[in-house]
Amino acid sequence: MDKLVVRGGNPLTGSLTVSGSKNTALPLMSAALLTDGRVTLSNVPDLKDVQTFARVIEVTGTTIEHTPQQHLISLNAGSLTRIEAPYELVKRMRASFYMLGALLGRMGKARVSLPGGCAWGPRPVDLHIQGMKALGAEIDLHQGYVVASAPAGRLPGGRVTLDPSSVGATINIILAATLARGSSVIENAAIEPDVVHFCEMLQAMGARLNGVGTRTLEIEGVDRLDPVDFENCPDRIEMGTFMIAAAIAGRPGQAVEIHHGRADHLGSAFMEAFQRTGTRVEESDSLIRVIAPEELRPVSVTTDIYPGFPTDLQAQWTVLMARCAGNSKVYETVYPDRFKHIPELQRMGVNAIIVGDEVVIEGGKAIQGTHVMSTDLRASVSLVLAGMVAEGETHVLRVYHLDRGYERLEEKLSGAGIDIERVRYDEWADPS
Ligand code: EPZ
Numbered sequence: 001m002d003k004l005v006v007r008g009g010n011p012l013t014g015s016l017t018v019s020g021s022k023n024t025a026l027p028l029m030s031a032a033l034l035t036d037g038r039v040t041l042s043n044v045p046d047l048k049d050v051q052t053f054a055r056v057i058e059v060t061g062t063t064i065e066h067t068p069q070q071h072l073i074s075l076n077a078g079s080l081t082r083i084e085a086p087y088e089l090v091k092r093m094r095a096s097f098y099m100l101g102a103l104l105g106r107m108g109k110a111r112v113s114l115p116g117g118c119a120w121g122p123r124p125v126d127l128h129i130q131g132m133k134a135l136g137a138e139i140d141l142h143q144g145y146v147v148a149s150a151p152a153g154r155l156p157g158g159r160v161t162l163d164p165s166s167v168g169a170t171i172n173i174i175l176a177a178t179l180a181r182g183s184s185v186i187e188n189a190a191i192e193p194d195v196v197h198f199c200e201m202l203q204a205m206g207a208r209l210n211g212v213g214t215r216t217l218e219i220e221g222v223d224r225l226d227p228v229d230f231e232n233c234p235d236r237i238e239m240g241t242f243m244i245a246a247a248i249a250g251r252p253g254q255a256v257e258i259h260h261g262r263a264d265h266l267g268s269a270f271m272e273a274f275q276r277t278g279t280r281v282e283e284s285d286s287l288i289r290v291i292a293p294e295e296l297r298p299v300s301v302t303t304d305i306y307p308g309f310p311t312d313l314q315a316q317w318t319v320l321m322a323r324c325a326g327n328s329k330v331y332e333t334v335y336p337d338r339f340k341h342i343p344e345l346q347r348m349g350v351n352a353i354i355v356g357d358e359v360v361i362e363g364g365k366a367i368q369g370t371h372v373m374s375t376d377l378r379a380s381v382s383l384v385l386a387g388m389v390a391e392g393e394t395h396v397l398r399v400y401h402l403d404r405g406y407e408r409l410e411e412k413l414s415g416a417g418i419d420i421e422r423v424r425y426d427e428w429a430d431p432s
Contacts, residue, residue: 001427002403004396004410006387007419008369012249014416015257016242019045019407020071021235023095026053027171027198028232030098032075033062034106034179035205037227040074044232045407048400049093056089056096060103080106087113087144093404094123097168100146101128101175104137108153112146127162127169134160135176135184157182157221165190165215165305171198178207180221189217192306193265197233204228234286236265237312238406241381243290244316247279248323249388249418250292256416258288267307273299277320296320298328298363305334315341315382322350323389324363331358341379344372348386348394369394374401381406388418397427 020043029050032039044050046068054064054073061081065074085099090113103110115125125146132148133139136156140147150156157180162169170190177184189195191213199212205228208220239261246256263271263283275281278293298321303311311334321328322345332338339354346352347370351362369392374380380402387394396402399422402409410420 001425002399002422003425004384004399004402005421005423006369006384006390006394006396008367008387008390008392008394010388010417010419011251012246012256012388012413012416012418013251013254015259016412016416017259018234018239018242018261020232021045021194022047022049022405023167023237024194024197025050025232026095027098027194028201028230029053029057029073029075030102030171030175031198031201031205033057033060033077033080033102034175035225035227036078036080038074038076039227040072040229042072042229042231043234044071044073045235046071047407048404049095052089052093053096056085056099059084059086059089077106083107083110085110085112090115095168097125097128098172098175100132100148101172104132104148104150104155105176105179108150108155110146110148112148114144114146127166128172131160131162131169131173131186132176134158135173135180137176155180157184157219159185159187161187162190163188167192167195170195170217174199174202174209174217174219177219177221178202178225179223180219182221184219184221186217186219188215190305191215193233193236201228201230204230233265234261236262237310237378239263239288240266240270240310240313241316241385243274243281243288244313244320245385245388245413246290247274247277247292247296248320248385250290252292252294255282255289255291258290260286261288262286263288267310269301269304269307269309270313273301273309277324296324298324298326298361300329300331302331303334311335311338312378314338315378316385318342318345318352318359318361319350319382319385321361322352322363322365322367322386326363328361328363329358330361333357340375341382344375344379344383345386347372348390350386366391368392371395371397374398377401377405381409384409384413384420388413397425
């Protein structure tokens with residue numbers, strides 16, 4: 001098993017490059033199943049989740065050519081025959097549940113395992129199933145699988161209102177609706193950039209979508225979709241993570257450059273809160289320069305759906321607030337119990353206390369390096385951020401969580417001056 005060893009104290013300098021978006025690459029791969037030709041996706045990040053999803057898709061008979069280092073993946077669902085997504089693969093990654101909409105839309109039937117996904121809280125899929133039923137699917141839950149079928153082999157289409165607005169359910173319902181016999185409407189659709197970019201790919205394939213980027217999405221079913229080569233968008237959460245890293249560990253007054261990101265994908269709430277800390281942001285096409293202030297000001301935030309403050313940056317923000325001279329709160333409204341990183345940060349001396357759905361942070365205390373445990377993707381990266389400014393060494397264990405969503409993080413950070421390395425270790429060895 002691997003861990004990351006970070007020796008704190010080095011400033012973050014120079015530049016960081018943002019990889020392709022994990023949470024957009026996965027829906028784009030799903031869209032490839034809706035046509036019977038070869039689809040090539042570029043700017044696909046070299047991540048565990050992408051590899052896992054490729055294996056899920058190959059179970060259907062779809063052929064895949066994946067060159068991770070070139071950030072390319074080609075999928076040809078002309079050879080799609082099996083309508084299965086098995087538990088032993090789906091349990092590793094929640095987004096595998098997109099197979100339900102893709103197979104139901106393309107083949108008129110699907111047998112997909114209920115998902116697993118990140119550790120925190122229950123991860124329901126009731127909105128996904130409600131949506132498929134609204135489109136006219138017959139759904140049976142049988143031995144941990146969702147068994148779905150369309151009457152006469154093709155969904156009629158229908159109307160569904162999502163409450164709460166769900167990224168995954170929006171994407172899954174769109175996958176099922178684009179090839180339906182009739183029209184569909186999704187009310188309170190998610191409008192995250194991941195969803196918008198996914199819709200743009202479908203439109204390039206010939207899908208008829210109206211209201212992309214708005215809460216009311218209209219989908220007019222078409223008889224077929226054409227293969228397309230399409231470029232994935234940059235990862236907004238990795239970019240936000242790097243911006244926070246620059247505010248935390250950048251030299252005051254000296255710019256850290258972040259390349260290939262899109263600041264507009266982070267939403268107004270994050271950008272406003274980030275600049276209220278006193279950190280300066282200079283944007284120009286795909287370059288963002290972040291200049292840390294002499295003293296960071298505490299800014300309380302509340303997570304929300306886009307364009308609200310991203311829940312995927314909540315853990316990273318807590319570390320930023322720990323560096324401020326003063327108190328602040330982080331209120332999590334999207335997920336219950338997304339605070340698995342707090343006990344680990346407390347072990348590092350961060351004065352953060354969970355009060356219901358809020359974390360109250362008393363900033364300004366020194367952070368001490370120690371051994372800490374990753375628990376989920378964004379929690380683990382917050383431990384790396386803390387280690388960058390901790391006194392001494394921080395060992396971030398079980399870094400496979402981090403490898404799901406951050407490509408070559410230790411290489412990128414060490415290329416920007418941070419003392420960090422990946423070390424293999426035996427979790428059960430005697431620590432003496
Ligand atoms: C996507 O998850 C992202 N994952 C998550 O990123 C992200 O945190 C989340 O959207 C919110 O932005 C991917 O895109 C692969 P939701 P998703 O459905 O689609 C509730 C990361 O770190 N809900 O928008 O699963 C749900 O419990 C990951 O990259 C239902 O109640 O999120 C949550 O409270 C973590 N019923 C809220 O909606 C459902 O059927 C939002 O979840 C579905 C969701």
